[in-house]
Amino acid sequence: MRRGDLIESHIIDQLGRPIKDLRISVIDQCNFRCTYCMPAEIFGPDYAFLPKEELLSFDEIVRLAEIFAKFGVEKIRLTGGEPLMRKGLADLVRRLKEIDGIEDIAVTTNAVFLVRQAQKLKDAGLDRVNISLDAIEDHVFQETNGRGIKTKPVLKGIEAAREAGLKIKINMVVKKGMNEDQILPMARYFKGTGDTLRFIEFMEVGNHNGWNMDAVVSKKWIIEQIDQEMPLVAQDPNYYGEVASRYSYEDGSGEIGVISSVTEAFCSSCTRARLSADGNLYTCLFASSGYDLKTMLREGESDDAITDYLLAIWTGRTDQYSVDRAKGKPMKENKIEMSYIGG
Numbered sequence: 001m002r003r004g005d006l007i008e009s010h011i012i013d014q015l016g017r018p019i020k021d022l023r024i025s026v027i028d029q030c031n032f033r034c035t036y037c038m039p040a041e042i043f044g045p046d047y048a049f050l051p052k053e054e055l056l057s058f059d060e061i062v063r064l065a066e067i068f069a070k071f072g073v074e075k076i077r078l079t080g081g082e083p084l085m086r087k088g089l090a091d092l093v094r095r096l097k098e099i100d101g102i103e104d105i106a107v108t109t110n111a112v113f114l115v116r117q118a119q120k121l122k123d124a125g126l127d128r129v130n131i132s133l134d135a136i137e138d139h140v141f142q143e144t145n146g147r148g149i150k151t152k153p154v155l156k157g158i159e160a161a162r163e164a165g166l167k168i169k170i171n172m173v174v175k176k177g178m179n180e181d182q183i184l185p186m187a188r189y190f191k192g193t194g195d196t197l198r199f200i201e202f203m204e205v206g207n208h209n210g211w212n213m214d215a216v217v218s219k220k221w222i223i224e225q226i227d228q229e230m231p232l233v234a235q236d237p238n239y240y241g242e243v244a245s246r247y248s249y250e251d252g253s254g255e256i257g258v259i260s261s262v263t264e265a266f267c268s269s270c271t272r273a274r275l276s277a278d279g280n281l282y283t284c285l286f287a288s289s290g291y292d293l294k295t296m297l298r299e300g301e302s303d304d305a306i307t308d309y310l311l312a313i314w315t316g317r318t319d320q321y322s323v324d325r326a327k328g329k330p331m332k333e334n335k336i337e338m339s340y341i342g343g
Contacts, residue, residue, distance in 0.1 A: 011071055011072065011311060011314050011315055012314075012315070013283075013314055013315060013316070013317035013318070014315070014316065014317060014318045015268065015317075015318065015320065017241075017268075017269065017270055017271055017317070018072055018271055019068070019071050019072055019073055019271055019272075019273055019314055020072060020073060020074050020075060020240075020241060020271035020272075021073065021074075021075045021076075021077070021241070021271050021272040021273070022065065022068050022073045022075070022076050022077075022272070022273055022274075022275065023076075023077050023079050023272060023273070023274040023275065023341070023342050024061060024065070024076060024077070024078050024079065024274075024275045024342075025078075025079045025080055025081065025083075025274070025275065025276050025277040025341050025342040026055070026056075026061070026078055026079070026080060026081075026083045026086040026089065026092070026277060027050075027055065027080045027081040027082070027083060027085050027086040027277055028049050028050050028080065028081045028276075028277045028278075029049050029080070029081045029082065029085055030080055030081045030082040030085070030110075031082055031085065031110070031112060031147070032082070032110050032145045032146060032147055032149070033145065033146030033147055034132075034134070034144060034145055034146055034173075035143075035144060035146060035175075035178065036173055036175060036178075036202060037337075038146075038337075039146065040146045040147075050277060050278055054277075054278045055086075055277050055278060056275075056277065056278065056279045056294060056297075058088070058091065058092045058095065060279065060294070060297050060298075061092060061096075061275075062092070062095045062096060062099070063297065063303075064275065064293060064297075064306075065096055065099055065102070066099050067303060067306055067307055067310065068273070068310070069099050069100060069101040069102055070101070070307070071310065071311075071314070072101075073101070073102070073273075074101060074102065074103045074104065075102075075103065075104040075105075075106070076096055076102055076104070076105050076106070077105075077106040077107070077108060077130070077342070078092070078093070078105070078106070078107045078108070079107075079108045079341075079342025080108070080277070080342060081277070081342075082109060082110055082112075082113075083107055083108065083109060084107070084109050084112075084113035084114070084117055085113070089107070089117070089121070090117070090120045090121050090123070090124040090126075091124070093105055093107075093121055093124040093125055093126050094124040094125055096125075097124065097125030097126075104127050104128070105125060105126055105127055106126070106127060106128045106129065106130055107121065107126060107128075107129050107130070108129075108130040108131075108132070108171075108342060109129055109130070109131060109132070109157075110131070110132050110133075110145075110154060110157075111129070111131045111132075111133070111153075111154045111156075111157030111158055111161070112149070112153045112154060112157055113157070114129065114131075114156075114157030114158070114160045114161050115153075115156050115157055115160045118157070118160040118161045118163070118164040118166060119160070119163075119164045121164070121166070122164040122165055122166055126166060127166070127167060128166055128167035128168065128169065129161050129166050129167075129168055129169070130169045130171055131154070131157070131158055131161070131168060131169070131170050131171065132171050132172075132173075133151070133154050133158075133170050133171070133172060133186075134172050134173055134174075134178075134179050134182070135151070135172075135179045135182040135185075135186070136151060136182060136185045136186050136189045137151075137182060137185060138150045138151055140178075140179050140181070140182055141154075143178070144178060144179055158170070158195070162194075162195075168194075168195040168196070169195070169196045169197075169198055169257075170186075170190055170195055170196070170197045170198065171198050171200055172186055172197065172198070172199050172200065173200045173202060174199050174200065174201065174202060174217040174222065175202040175215050175216075175217065176202070176214065176215045176216065176217050177215065178215075180217050183199065183217075183222055183225055183226065184225060184226065184229060187226050187229075187230060187256065188230075190254075191230060191249060191253055191254055192253040192254055193254070194254065195254075196254070196255055196256065196257060197256045197257070198244050198256065198257040198258065198259060199219075199222050199256070199257070199258045199259070200258075200259040201216055201217065201218065201219060201258075201259065201260050201261060201262045201263060202215050202216050202217065202262070203261055203262060203285075203286075204262075204286070213262075216262050216263065218260070218262075218263045219245065219258040219260035219263055219264060220263070222258055223247065223258060226247075226256065230249055230250075230251075231249070231250035231251075232247040232248065232249060232250065232256070233247060233248050233249075233250055234246070234247055235247060235248050235255065240269060240271070241269045241270065241271035241272075243259050243261075243266060244257030244258060244259050245257060245258050245259075245260060245264075261285075261322050262322065265320075265322035265323045265325075265326055266322075267319070267320035267321065267322050267323045268320070268323070270284075270319070270320075272285075273314070274341045274342060275293070275341075276290060276336075276341045278294060279292065279293045279294025279295075279297065280292055280293065280294070280341075281293055281310075281313065282336060282341050283313065283314070283317045283319050284319035284321050285321075285341070286321035286322070287319070287321075287336055288336065289336075290336070290341075291309070291313055293306065293309075296309065
């Protein structure tokens with residue numbers, strides 16, 4: 001099949017999955033040190049983050065996004081690290097929004113810098129923000145973020161996003177012994193606000209977060225706890241490849257979601273690719289290696305050459321890490337860090 005035919009028909013991988021979503025990490029640095037992502041004992045003052053010249057430039061990011069859009073990518077999410085630490089992010093949003101085929105642009109953030117940037121990002125074309133908040137009570141949140149930061153700066157950022165008219169999803173990673181006692185307080189706080197609260201099972205991303213199955217709080221348990229106090233009704237997915245199982249409140253006051261990549265793997269409908277801050281492409285969140293696109297960009301390869309390379313990567317894709325783990329298959333020990341490729 002010719003390149004044009006493949007792109008026109010939307011490419012699929014070896015398991016029949018199209019590519020619809022591109023997660024782009026714009027920086028590997030973060031102002032938080034969350035224990036499940038960038039624990040302070042590993043990512044300390046002497047940790048060597050990427051030098052500025054190793055980061056993809058905005059021109060390089062836009063060029064790759066234009067190619068991916070021709071493959072069928074419709075959604076882009078900018079991640080990190082903390083993406084709002086990358087200077088001029090609104091300019092990148094504006095340029096990405098102009099690409100034909102891109103229907104939705106989001107940013108994953110801890111919201112601390114949203115007070116200053118929310119309106120500027122909205123004006124540039126940003127559609128929504130995914131805000132990380134793992135507890136609503138200060139003493140728990142200060143422990144989880146590793147910096148002793150209280151919830152107030154995050155809540156101010158959420159309010160700024162609301163005032164700017166951005167759609168909001170609140171993401172809470174739930175880990176046993178860390179914050180499972182915050183499930184109900186978080187649900188109570190965001191119920192009726194119009195924001196969608198999503199609970200995320202603790203995942204074995206990277207090599208330093210101390211993951212083990214005993215620390216996983218299951219989707220089933222989370223739903224049971226909330227349903228007892230605030231009755232829930234299961235909802236159908238909004239679209240193919242949606243990662244969160246959706247539940248609406250019986251009284252009509254909003255909805256929640258649960259991302260259950262550990263206990264109920266959804267690899268069979270994964271439509272996501274991830275681009276690291278230094279230009280490596282990863283076809284799975286749990287990958288141990290990626291594909292170097294930055295070298296191709298900086299050595300002057302044509303769009304056609306990059307397109308052919310990407311076609312070969314996606315059409316050969318067989319990743320289904322969580323399914324394989326559930327089947328008891330041996331897994332690779334070294335995995336890329338979440339802070340390097342985003343969530």
